[in-house]
Amino acid sequence: MAKVYTGRDGVMQLAGVTLAKVSSFSLQSDLETLETTTLSENIRSYSPGILGYSGSANLLYYKDDSNAINTTNLLNKLIKTGTAGVSSSDTVELTLRWVDGADNNDIKLTAYITSATIGASTGEIVSVSISFVGTGALATATIS
Amino acid sequence: MAFPSLTPTSRQFETGDYPIKTFKSQSGAEVRILYGSQRTNMKLSLSYSNVSDANTELFIDHFDETKGTFSVFDLPSEALAGWGGNSDALDASGSNEWRYEAAPQVASVRPGVSTVTVALVGVF
Numbered sequence: 001m002a003k004v005y006t007g008r009d010g011v012m013q014l015a016g017v018t019l020a021k022v023s024s025f026s027l028q029s030d031l032e033t034l035e036t037t038t039l040s041e042n043i044r045s046y047s048p049g050i051l052g053y054s055g056s057a058n059l060l061y062y063k064d065d066s067n068a069i070n071t072t073n074l075l076n077k078l079i080k081t082g083t084a085g086v087s088s089s090d091t092v093e094l095t096l097r098w099v100d101g102a103d104n105n106d107i108k109l110t111a112y113i114t115s116a117t118i119g120a121s122t123g124e125i126v127s128v129s130i131s132f133v134g135t136g137a138l139a140t141a142t143i144s
Numbered sequence: 145m146a147f148p149s150l151t152p153t154s155r156q157f158e159t160g161d162y163p164i165k166t167f168k169s170q171s172g173a174e175v176r177i178l179y180g181s182q183r184t185n186m187k188l189s190l191s192y193s194n195v196s197d198a199n200t201e202l203f204i205d206h207f208d209e210t211k212g213t214f215s216v217f218d219l220p221s222e223a224l225a226g227w228g229g230n231s232d233a234l235d236a237s238g239s240n241e242w243r244y245e246a247a248p249q250v251a252s253v254r255p256g257v258s259t260v261t262v263a264l265v266g267v268f
Contacts, residue, residue: 034194034253038151039226047194049254 005098012057013095020070021060023127027096027107029053053109053134055096061118061126071128077113086112091135098143108140145209147242148202149220153193155227157234160185160266186235186266187245190223193259200258203248216241216267240266 012022032049062070077090091110098105111132118128163179192199210217219242224231245265252258 034257035153036194038153039155040151041226047257049257 003100005100009099011095011097011099013097014073015093016095019059020064021062023058023060025055025057025096027053027055027109053111053138054114054132055111055134056129056131059128059130061128071118071130074113074130075116075118075128078116079118092132093139094132095140105143106140107138107143109134109138110136145206147206147217147219147223148199149222150192150195150199150202151222151225152190154191155223156189158187159183160187182268184266184268186240188219188223188234188242188264188266190262190264191259192261194253194257195260197256197258200250200260203260203262204250207244207248210244212247213244216243218242219264235266240268243267 007024010022010025012019012025029051030053031051033046034049035044036047037044059071059074064070074092077086077092091112094109094111096107111134113130114133115131116128117130118126120126160183162181162183165177165179167175167177169175192203206217209215221231224234227234242264245263249261249263250258251261
């Protein structure tokens, strides 16, 4: 059945568990191009270079009935105590999903959280913004 | 083995100069003596961006064949591709050959792709 997807169909998962109160997410895929134009040519030509993925998401800062905060496992990759900084194990398994009944269209990737923003403003709901960059190949890409 | 017949992605040429020796007296007067009739020390830098590793190897092989900076060689016409003037303008004032000024610089860009930069100096 024909279908136009909307934000109601969007789901974001962390390690296979659906995150609550996600207001938006996006993923961008960038291909680096290597120019192969030589002297005496008038039209640019390219070879494919490195492919990469990055994205961002916005979540409402939310505590559920069991007192669990929905953004804990995202924010704690960057906002943490200690002097160790970020290690290679500080990756997250993200699944970006567009649902059509029982049919899931998924993009699953391993990523580093590269920025995390949280604040508070008078008269506004507290939200968290994160940016991430994928490392390695996509685990799943069933979006066709 | 000849110099690789590939078209560079960028080229830089320095004209060199005529062999001149300058003398200055204590009074400040300057005397210049011309020791030759031909321009020398022309320099040519050729860059080949994002070429295959197989083509990159051609430069290394050619560098080996010329025993590094020792032997001289002619350049193929591809080296001057895109130049709209007379080809001898990018040479000395007369037929000259080239030798390596330094070893080719190879930068690996991604698997199978490299960028090569070659520095040459013109000699008679």
